[in-house]
Amino acid sequence: MLLLTALLEFRDVEKTYFTKTSMTEAISGLNFTVSRGEFVSLIGPSGCGKTTLLSMVSGLLRPTAGKVLLDGSLVERPTPATGYMLQQDYLFPWLTIRKNILIGLHTTGAYTREKEQHALNLLKEIGIGDHIDEYPSQLSGGMRQRAALVRMLATEPKLLLLDEPFSALDYQTKLKLEDLVSKTIRMHRKTAVLVTHDIGEAIAMSDRIVMLSPRPASVHRIFRVPDELKGLLPFEARNHPAFSGLFQEIWKELESFGTSNEAASQ
DSSP states (O other), rough: OOOEEEEEEEEEEEEEEEOSOOOOEEOOOOOEEEEOOOEEEEETTTTSSSHHHHHHHHSSSSSSSEEEEEEEEESSSSTTTTTEOSSSSOOOTSSSSSHHHHHHHHTTOOOHHHHHHHHHHHHTTTTTTGGGTGGGGGHHHHHHHHHHHHHHHHHHOSSEEESSSEEETTTHHHHHHHHHHHHHHHHHEEEEEEEEHHHHHHHOOOEEEEEEEESBBBBEEEEOOOHHTTOHHHHHTTTTTTHHHHHHHHHHHHHTTTOOOOOOOO
C-alpha cells in the first residue's frame, strides 16, 4: 500500500487583522494537511478566510500564530515551490504568449533552453501551441487561462494554488477548462489546493473537500470524494449517480451555518 506523506501542513494557524481601532480574527486554531499528489478544495461561507489561507501558503501573508509548512519547511516568504492561478489571468498585455509563460523562469533565474522547451510542449499539450506569438488580447478568456496554467507549471512548483480560476468564464468554457486542468494536474502528478464557491466544482475535481466554518475560520468538516468519482474527469463526475448525494450533503451543511454563501448549484 502506498503511504502518502504530507506536503502542506497547517498547525494551529491563527490570523488576526489589526487596525488602530479594531481587531478582526479571520482564522483560529486551524489544522489540516494536504498529501503529496492530492487535490483538495476549500469551501465555506463567503468571507470565511479561504483566500487568506492561500495567501499564507504562498508566503504573501504570515500567520499571527501557528505554522504553515511546505515540504517540512516553514513558509515565510514567496517561493518558486508554490504556483498561483487566480480568477484573472494577469498576463502582461504587451508580451506575447511565449514571453508570458517564460516570465516566471526568467524572474526566478531558473531559465534554461530545456525548461523553455518544456513550457512550449505544455502549450501544445493543452491546445494553444499555435498561439505562442500572439498577444493576450488576441485570445479568448479560456485560452488566456490555459496560458496562465502553463505559466504556473513552467517553473515546476511542488504545490499549485487555484483561487477560483474558472469563475470569470462562461459556463461551457468553465466546464471544458475544469477537465483540462484536472487532466493536466493528474498527468504531471501535482499537488493542488482549490478555493471555490462552487460545490459541484469541488466535488468533481477533488480527492477531499475541506469545509471551513464562518469567521474566525477553522476546519468544520472534511468530506472524502467517493473513489468512483476520483477516476473521472470533472464533466463525467458531475453526471455520475454518486455526485448528487454528496452535493446535497455538502449543501445542507453549508446551509446549517445560517450565513450567506455563494455556492453555485451547477
